Amino acid sequence: MRIATTMPLRKLISCVVLDLDGTLLNTDGIVSEVLKAFLGKYGKPWDGRVAQRIVGKTPIEAAAAIVEDCELPCTVDELISELNPMFSDQWCNIKPLPGASRLIKHFNGHGVPMALASNSPRASIEAKISYQPGWKESFSVIIGSDEVKMGKPSPELFLEAAKRLNSKPSCCLVIEDSLPGITAGKAAGMEVVAVPSLPKQSHLYTLADEVINSLFDLQPERWGLPPFQDWVEGILPIEPWYIGGPVIKGFGRGSKVLGIPTANLSTEGCSKILSEYTSGVYFGWAGLSTRGVYKTVMSIGWNPYFNNTEKTIEPWLLHDFDEDFYGEELRLTIVGYIRPEANFSSLESLIDKIQEDRRIAEKALDLPLFTKYKKDPYLSISLQNNEHHS
Known part of the structure; x- marks a missing residue:
């Protein structure tokens, strides 16, 4: 078992609200591969700075940023309609981020209600998690940005998740990788743990209540949740x-x-x-x-x-x-x-x-x-x- 932390208990939490892309699933690599191939048709390079701009955005916001930054000769709707089939073909190749399946299994096994709240459309969320055994049935609530008026950084997604969980927002712990998601979680009145997806950028996540390196490093007991029992002599x-x-x-x-x-x-x-x-x-x-x-x-x-x-x-x-x-x-x-x-x-x-x-x-x-x-x-x-x- 892991050595107990000396950090004080932050707040008693009863529900967990999780982001999907970049938090549980390693979608960044797939997105980069698809966009690199697509932009190559226009003779445009896939720039890492553009990649950082679209982290945590809704599909429409991300497409608008790509059209603008890459100066593409197409509309946002045209770009989305062309990219969607390319992405759908790759969802089967997405791997969970380290610690994601362990975390889901742990909370589900201890009866902690979980919601999945993503800026992706509901159908896209369902498609992505369908390739991860046991994930879909582990969540009490799954909600996409097309089910609310505004996606993150608006708090609406998280507030709706809390409502469907029959929980007060203050009793929810959000786990997020992006700045829009962290902003949304705090605006909803929730506790937020950040797992930054942008390398060497953790100093930007000061709004979060805690910043961790990976899901391996989450200590649920700090939030009044059941601790992991799989640490063996400190490893x-x-x-x-x-x-x-x-x-x-x-x-x-x-x-x-x-x-x-x-x-x-x-x-x-x-x-x-x-x-x-x-x-x-x-x-x-x-x-x-x-x-x-x-x-x-x-x-x-x-x-x-x-x-x-x-x-x-x-x-x-x-x-x-x-x-x-x-x-x-x-x-x-x-x-x-x-x-x-x-x-x-x-x-x-x-x-x-x-x-x-x-x-x-x-x-x-x-x-x-x-x-x-x-x-x-x-x-x-x-x-x-x-x-x-x-």
């Missing part, structure tokens, strides 16, 4: 996920400072994983093509201390190496989560935290729950029958 087991590729940096300058061999994988080869997983510190097993299988801690994110401009994957191999391993094939099986990415005032405090992460991971990976993954065929397929090491 969270997760469904295994897999990364592989050549090491573009291995056992470099950082390794000598940390006293832990570090590796960097190509962001190009891991772009899909980078888009699907929130930043944070994870752990698991690492297989090096000519050496063996080792315990590993892995950082995924922007590394606030070094102010990286791109999201990166940096595994730390928990083993003594005397030489670098540039160019070697590295395969990772990630099985647990430790903590969110954090800011550190000094390099010394960062190193201290990484060493603490190391101790947590080494202890956790000795548990039977995780040792079984050391023999994962994915790790050993390229080891050329070398003897494995721990």
Whole structure:
């Protein structure tokens, strides 16, 4: 079980109101792929600044922003009618964001009433969640922006959700990723937890009552709701996920400072994983093509201390190496989560935290729950029958 927080109880909550796109479902990647292909027909690039402008908007507002910013020779209605079939074909490929299914299952299992309130039309919401087993029946209320006069940032969606839940707005906890959604939740008189979908922009979410890095980091007990019981000795087991590729940096300058061999994988080869997983510190097993299988801690994110401009994957191999391993094939099986990415005032405090992460991971990976993954065929397929090491 997770160590109890020392933070005070904020307010007793009886219902949870959830946003969908960017909060529960990783729709950003699908939206970018569709719009990139569509705009290519007009010789227009898909700009990340446009992507930020449409986060949390209704379809009409988002389409208007795209037509304006990209100077398209079509009307908003024409753009929507052309894009809708393209999006519908891709809803089956959307994956839940890390922690989304766990959260829904947890609240549903404890009888906490949940509403799904999205700026998408009701039919679109139904279509998206139909590919996620158990989701639809877990919500007491599902409401889209086409069922109210005004979508977010108007509070109308959330107020209607509270009404259908037979709850006072003040007893509802909103979980949102976008600024329009957070504005709407506070205007409705609700408590709001923000899970920012815009990278490195959490300073913009000051209106929220709490800002968390990912749904893994939600502590329901702070709101008088049943706590998660799946933390084991300070770590969270997760469904295994897999990364592989050549090491573009291995056992470099950082390794000598940390006293832990570090590796960097190509962001190009891991772009899909980078888009699907929130930043944070994870752990698991690492297989090096000519050496063996080792315990590993892995950082995924922007590394606030070094102010990286791109999201990166940096595994730390928990083993003594005397030489670098540039160019070697590295395969990772990630099985647990430790903590969110954090800011550190000094390099010394960062190193201290990484060493603490190391101790947590080494202890956790000795548990039977995780040792079984050391023999994962994915790790050993390229080891050329070398003897494995721990």
